[in-house]
Amino acid sequence: MTVTLADVAARAQVSPATVSRVLNGNYPVAASTRERVLRAVDELDYVLNGPASALAAATSDLVGILVNDIADPFFGIMASAIQSEVSGPGGRAGGERLAVVCNTGGSPERELTYLTLLQRQRAAAVVLTGGAVENPAHLAAVSAKLRRLADAGTRVVLCGRPPAPDTSAIALTFDNRGGGQELTEHLIGLGHRRLGYIAGPEERTTTRHRLEGHRAALAVHGIEEDPRWTVYGRYDRRSGYEATLELLRRDPSLTAVVAANDSVAIGACAALRESGRRIPDDVSVAGFDDLPFSVDAWPSLTTVRLPLAEAGARAGRIAMGREEPPPGGIATARGELMVRGSSGVPRK
């Protein structure tokens, strides 16, 4: 029924071995023979059997990209950058690898499941993106998985994610702490003294690092933090909206709201507006990530730009072995403070 290598070989009047070598192009084949084979491939509309090939060669052309939330552009941008590098240098339309993204939905179990599935497929490489869940048991389980993957020859790269201890995984991280600190220092510099903070999910590394940066800035300027000023939530708009209402309820005198990311900040803006406050006249707002929509939010968002696409591209190249890993296997990219319309001098 389906066309096999042998069919092609018969049609081209060569041995299956020769067809295989033409297709893989890693062994000398005479030009005339090659052409004959290629013609047969074309005429029969032959498509390689991936599993068979993977089995025989003990490698596959699958590259997995794990993301926490596929509906969030933060991950979309990184995934997109990774994929284009994996699919072929210079943006060749496709290339030979199957770059696929897997959506964990932020669930540790799903993360592990996908890792196993990828291990099962003998993936050529795996890129994990975004913050990790800080549960020790989970971290250990992930590290163990990554070790086994690496042992099996799968290249493992972490992108926008902290290094995995006891692992050979290359880590390209973001300086969330530094960015958070710089951002809050900017607000303090403007004169803010009562700053609310809307954090992400409590057990995420990203959440913790950004919050630590925020608090470091407060400490540097001798501002004692009121516990009521921090609310945890999710990394989405609705969460920002609700958390802001909660913050205002707890302390209506806040003059600034720092959000865990841009989506949250947008939600915060909506809540502030609905409560009759003007931005930044009454309350300043700051985000994180500098996603594309942030610049033309209203007002445009003061935030920290993260080199998402650059990091993704680099992770993709490293995963394909086309770029040297950074010394020590770890590289940290700094964020860049983007001061825009949503932050200003407090009026009271």
Place this chain on the structure above:
Amino acid sequence: MTVTLADVAARAQVSPATVSRVLNGNYPVAASTRERVLRAVDELDYVLNGPASALAAATSDLVGILVNDIADPFFGIMASAIQSEVSGPGGRAGGERLAVVCNTGGSPERELTYLTLLQRQRAAAVVLTGGAVENPAHLAAVSAKLRRLADAGTRVVLCGRPPAPDTSAIALTFDNRGGGQELTEHLIGLGHRRLGYIAGPEERTTTRHRLEGHRAALAVHGIEEDPRWTVYGRYDRRSGYEATLELLRRDPSLTAVVAANDSVAIGACAALRESGRRIPDDVSVAGFDDLPFSVDAWPSLTTVRLPLAEAGARAGRIAMGREEPPPGGIATARGELMVRGSSGVPRK
């Protein structure tokens, strides 16, 4: 080095066949034997070799999801819904299938390449999402591919995409035309007579259908369309921003701007605001899709809600054979007009 089925069999003191049967659970195995095998699997930390299994069984557990733009929540939401259905009913954390999303970036070549790659892997199912490129040659090529995939036993489902002619693919489409018409009729009902339209890429089905709906509404109300009122662009914010400036240049007297989707509409809002116009007092704006951010844009966006998650979930179930395909293989979902703050009565 790596653990194989035979190793597990040896450890459990059974034959490889028995281990395979325990793992696949489709053949009677005595409870005691099963347990022994499972223990051995656990102790050896055995992971099935996917390619070998796929080769022997002539099927794989890979399910591919093709999207035009992974950074766009429109696709993210559908992909996410598809993935959860594929990964297991009731949201089981993982399940047995590897649901992966492939980013075509809207490029026809990449679309074809991914289809071939998926065919190579003998994917269990493939779901194509979003508008198709209306190039006849490309459509024919895609149809041919889909036919071969179906022949090889791969289930093919189109989600938010028009039916593929001469194909057995199940199509779950959106009524873009009807939605577009309803939206524009709403604006006309408010009194608008000079409406700009920012379309998506010219060769996409989605673009054409939405625009046709818009024009149908104009025709119904006897409004003669000025060719200057339509600008084509991409489905992103920046495009909306630029297109709006262009529209205003061409005809500063427009009282409404209808955008191809919500992102474009957000960009339009930014451009209008920068040109000193108030929304909706001076100019009304309307989007399409009702993505999550639309409700708390400022002002909140009048748009057409598409059942993205529902359609995705259904597509996922059909792809897994857990739901009957619609009669005739085609189902069309209507959009729902969401009237919000960005549309109002024109003031002049």
Place this chain on the structure above:
DNA sequence: AGCGTTGCAGCAAGCGCTTTCTATACAGGG
């Protein structure tokens, strides 16, 4: 002329699993 090279193609042995067919063991009915 003899012989080592070089260039290209084929043989055949797997890769690790699934599955058909066969074998064995035991239970119960005649």
Place this chain on the structure above:
DNA sequence: CCCTGTATAGAAAGCGCTTGCTGCAACGCT
């Protein structure tokens, strides 16, 4: 007590491909 039926396990034949090794011309060197 033999025969049939039922339940469970094993043997072995591939699945379609890759690749180390062998084979064999043609070539150029001494």
